[in-house]
Amino acid sequence: MTIRSKKNLFVILLAGALVFGLSSIALAQNTPSGTPINNTATLDFSVSGTPQTQVVSNIASFLVDNKVDLTVTTVDAAIVAVIPGGLAQVLTYAVTNNGNTVQDYSLSALNSPTGAFGEVETFNAVNVNVYVDTDADNTYTAADTDTYIDELASGASITVFVLSDIPLVQVNNDVASYDLIAQTAAGGTGGAQGADILADDAAAADDPALIQIVFGDGAGTADGATDGRFSSKDGYKVITTTLTAMKTTSVISDPFNLAVNPKAIPGATVGYTILVTNSGTLAADNVEVIDSVPANSAFLVGSVATVPAAVVSYSNDGGATWAYGPVPGANGTDPAVTDVRVVYLTVAAASAATETFSVIID
């Protein structure tokens, strides 16, 4: 006889065996370690039609053991951008107790040989320290001084920070990554760091009367499964500016063709354009562009234009000094100008600055 219900399938065998095929059960709760689980059965029967006194079984009992299970996750959504010389730069992680017992956790930041977020690891930060988010505001503050997690309840999470200094010598795109490793330690005493639990009781005989330790954790980025530890990787990436300059030339006019298909002949006006591009993610400040007036040509006074606005100065001594004031001659040029300097106050990230000036060919 087979009976199908909406969700579950029950197969009843007339021989007397009955099997329930039930879907797997989601964990509704995490029974605390040390909870006694008792089972008792009763048996009623009759003899010659007379009901007899109910028989009560013994009590089968065991204590719920300590399931050690934790996860460490990286809270930062992307690698943390830093600048050379940056102090106390913060990486943010979270540690969650998925076990059934209050635990302490020892914390360590392990220098990773591989870069976080798929980056290529290139350097090590210095003064690396780990702090717990003691004031529970999910932001590193001076109040966060604990270096281990104290008494984390079953199911609870806490934020942990790794702070490091970035050496001044680092350059754009350098990456330093750290695995935060949380090691389960004995809980139960607030304000004192419990001893690390380095092994579970897998080798010990099962004992229904003892609270034994069972590692049930998975593998993190720098630890194995069922080792009482978990880890996650986060990292720093040095972001500075990357400036590139490109110079183009065009003949604007000549004495014969004027502006129509002008040729670079004596007397022709030639324009130069210098494009400075900041492809980094930080603005570049005080960007200085110096260009020499080419040989056999004279600077056309007043021809300098910049976007954005910039401070323009001139040299008549090959760039040694920049106090020269150009004076236009008969054709508007000043042959004494040897170099033109443009200083942009700032070139924003992912933007460009353009300078143009003109010369007349001798």
Place this chain on the structure above:
Amino acid sequence: MKRVLTITVLVLLSAGVANAAVELNTVALTEITTTDEEGQEVTTRVEAGKVVPGDEVIYTITFANHGTEPAADVVITNPIPDHMVFTQVEDSPYQATVSMSADGGSRYDAPRNLTVTDAKGQPRPAKESDFTHVRWTFQNPLEPGAEGSVSFRAQLQ
């Protein structure tokens, strides 16, 4: 130990009256999978000593009729222990009919016939976590000297 002694006295009393001394014992077991010398996985059952949330426990209830009269109308009832969720019945000898209760033992029926009241006050079919008791109702008498066991599985929450 005191409780076990009390039960023994009970059993002896009933035996004295009916001459059908039925003994009942329960044990909690867990399955352990090991690899033998030939690389085969072997599953053995041991007394449940290391149990953490998510583990399944097999409760085996053994019975024996030590008396001289057949024990008829045998009904074995086992409340599902606290913190455990019933998963399945494993063994039901003597053509025992299995029924469940989802209301603390007031009503027993086939699981598919049981309902509970949901949060909105509407009845819905009972599911695994609703079961409070499992019961075996034997169709055949337990003859003198007969012994056997019933068992069910439950998962620690």
